[in-house]
Amino acid sequence: MLKRKMYDKLLAWKSAPKKKVLILLGARQTGKTFIVREFARDNYPNFLEVNFLEDEDDAAFLAGADSADELVSRLSLIAGRALEPGTLVFLDEVQRAASNIVTLSKFLLDDGRFDLILSGSLLGAALEGVTSFPVGYARTERMYPLDxxxxxxxxxxxxxxxxxxxxxxxxxxxxxxxxxxxxxxxxxxxxxxxxxxxxxxxxxxxxxxxxxxxxxxxxxxxxxxxxxxxxxxxxxxxxxxxxxxxxxxxxxxxxxxxxxxxxxxxxxxxxxxxxxxxxxxxxxxxxxxxxxxxxxxxxxxxxxxxxxxxxxxxxxxxxxxxxxxxxxxxxxxxxxxxxxxxxxxxxxxxxxxxxxxxxxxxxxxxxxxxxxxxxxxxxxxxxxxxxxxxxxxxxxxxxxxxxxxxxxxxxxxxxxxxxxxxxxxxxxxxxxxxxxxxxxxxxxxxxxxxxxxxxxxxxx
Structure with missing residues (x-):
């Protein structure tokens, strides 16, 4: 298992006094998904991952939520279980839903019961919608190849x-x-x-x-x-x-x-x-x-x-x-x-x-x-x-x-x-x-x- 510096940045984000959405950007195959899964396994009792590139139907289903409660209900349905407080929700390849992701993320952040990581790669300007959070809502990190x-x-x-x-x-x-x-x-x-x-x-x-x-x-x-x-x-x-x-x-x-x-x-x-x-x-x-x-x-x-x-x-x-x-x-x-x-x-x-x-x-x-x-x-x-x-x-x-x-x-x-x-x-x-x-x-x-x-x- 490859040790990455990003792991310590994820720990710092989790322990910060003010909760924010973490946006993890970087080129494909630099290890973003792997490090989030490893981090979740070590630090959270429950973990839910939705890949917007592979699970287009699930992505569209989530995008239809119009409130925090509705979004949590839809996430629970995707997970096939109740979404317990303290769960880490990981939305991967979010550039596929850039126009909706800010709204979805604010729902979860304002709800306060869950931690949220977004990850995206490629598609260039499509990521602009992902990073257009109001000041104070998100922390952005970029994943590079191993130094x-x-x-x-x-x-x-x-x-x-x-x-x-x-x-x-x-x-x-x-x-x-x-x-x-x-x-x-x-x-x-x-x-x-x-x-x-x-x-x-x-x-x-x-x-x-x-x-x-x-x-x-x-x-x-x-x-x-x-x-x-x-x-x-x-x-x-x-x-x-x-x-x-x-x-x-x-x-x-x-x-x-x-x-x-x-x-x-x-x-x-x-x-x-x-x-x-x-x-x-x-x-x-x-x-x-x-x-x-x-x-x-x-x-x-x-x-x-x-x-x-x-x-x-x-x-x-x-x-x-x-x-x-x-x-x-x-x-x-x-x-x-x-x-x-x-x-x-x-x-x-x-x-x-x-x-x-x-x-x-x-x-x-x-x-x-x-x-x-x-x-x-x-x-x-x-x-x-x-x-x-x-x-x-x-x-x-x-x-x-x-x-x-x-x-x-x-x-x-x-x-x-x-x-x-x-x-x-x-x-x-x-x-x-x-x-x-x-x-x-x-x-x-x-x-x-x-x-x-x-x-x-x-x-x-």
Whole structure:
């Protein structure tokens, strides 16, 4: 069973003094339904699940309720038993009834006897009806693929080792060479497997079978294409073309998504809704240009200029030839796989709770990412897949520009921790596996997560 951080967020929601509807969003197959079922089994004496995608008749039946009592009666009829107070009601794939779901949810919330979780995926703008709750009625969480820390939990990395990595991150001190090499190897495996729960489970069940994980990722990518064809009415061709072009656009030198790759003469204004569909579906991660690396970054963002990353590195790598995965896992990917390394960092940054920004200036150069910390500062972050990881002209240019007020910078690579002073400011060279520490910059590290203690010698 895969341990997920979302479980602790569900616990926090349940124990909050003011009851709210929980809205759980995210791409298909990221584990939303599974985590709710596990949470219900552990924390509620009674549980009722209605899937609006699979049980269309039940969904329509519920939508006809015009009061709280009527809704509870209809839910009881669906369950085949009385709906006891304290029951967790789970309405899954609610985008199928977006126009009715707010009313239904308010009925249950105002009734006060039941807890309610709504979950939805895909269908883009259809989710707007799901999230249009009055202020104070709902709490929204988004489910992502497993991040690297969750992948470490799944593969048996001891809690003490993860804590050691976080300590070294805080102190900017290198790890022991053997441990560093082992974590670097594990991170390469994570890039190839990705964070989709089924892919991770197949990887583990098959004694770390990378081929089985790649097969799952390929199937999920194909399922996404099918969903686009089925649900993206009127715009399916453009949306699918954008989805299929993500790997090739990231392989370019500047990686910015070019509208002409979708259709000659296309503009952002014409394709805006198509990109929004993929983003709302949780399938793609846009990283927008900020013209100045200064807080707040939203002040100078340019929405029509962006890179478009895949929501999962395993899905991205599955769309490249198989030799690419082999070279990444073996450590031979080097500079030719910069897009893959950037993609995994993008999803780690997003999962850590940061908005995604990058910087580009024709005179100063380009930075892969900009982190906006909880303290109101900006940290430039560069991702290096080759051996020349200490060569970064653009980063030096940002550090020497006093008006930007940048205090330090991060460079992520496969090398161990080190520090150098550039333009009078520290540049911290960090191993890629320390992306699991990025949430510390926001002060939202999960301290309540309890895992079985394993010794380093037992870690296999």
């Amino acid at each position: 690297f820390e969750e992948f470490c939990w799944a593969t048996g990395v001891p809690v003490s080792i993860i804590d050691k990595v976080k300590t070294c991150y805080r102190d900017k001190k290198p790890l022991e060479h053997t441990l560093h090499e082992r974590l670097t190897k594990l991170y390469r495996q994570y890039i190839a497997v990705g964070g989709m729960p089924e892919a991770v489970q197949r990887f583990l069940d098959g004694n770390r079978d990378l081929g089985a994980a790649r097969e799952v990722a390929t199937d999920i990518a194909e399922q996404y294409r099918f969903d686009i064809t089925k649900y993206a009415t009127g715009r399916k061709l453009q949306i699918r073309t954008i989805f299929d072009n993500i790997p090739s656009q990231l392989s370019k030198e500047n990686k910015r998504f070019m509208m002409k790759s979708v259709k000659q003469g296309a503009t952002y204004e014409r394709l805006d809704d198509d990109f929004a569909w993929l983003v709302s579906a949780g399938v793609a991660l846009p990283t927008v240009i900020a013209s100045e690396p200064k807080y707040p970054l939203a002040r100078t963002k340019v929405p029509e200029k962006f890179k478009l990353y895949s929501s999962d590195c395993g899905l991205l790598l599955a769309q490249y030839p198989q030799v690419a995965a082999i070279e990444v896992v073996s450590g031979e990917g080097d500079a030719n796989f910069g897009a893959v390394y950037e993609n995994v960092v993008a999803q780690e940054i997003k999962a850590a709770g940061f908005p995604l920004y990058y910087y580009h200036n024709s005179r100063k150069g380009e930075m892969d990412f900009l982190l906006e910390t909880g303290e109101g500062t900006v940290i430039p972050l560069e991702v290096k897949s080759g051996k020349d990881y200490k060569h970064h002209v653009a980063l030096n240019n940002l550090l020497e520009t006093e008006e930007y007020g940048i205090e330090c910078a991060y460079v992520l690579s496969e090398h161990n921790v080190s520090t150098e002073v550039r333009e009078g400011k520290p540049v911290y060279y960090l191993p890629l596996y320390m992306t699991l520490c990025l949430s510390l910059e926001r002060g939202n590290d999960l301290e309540g997560v309890k895992l079985e203690e394993v010794s380093f010698d037992d870690w296999t």
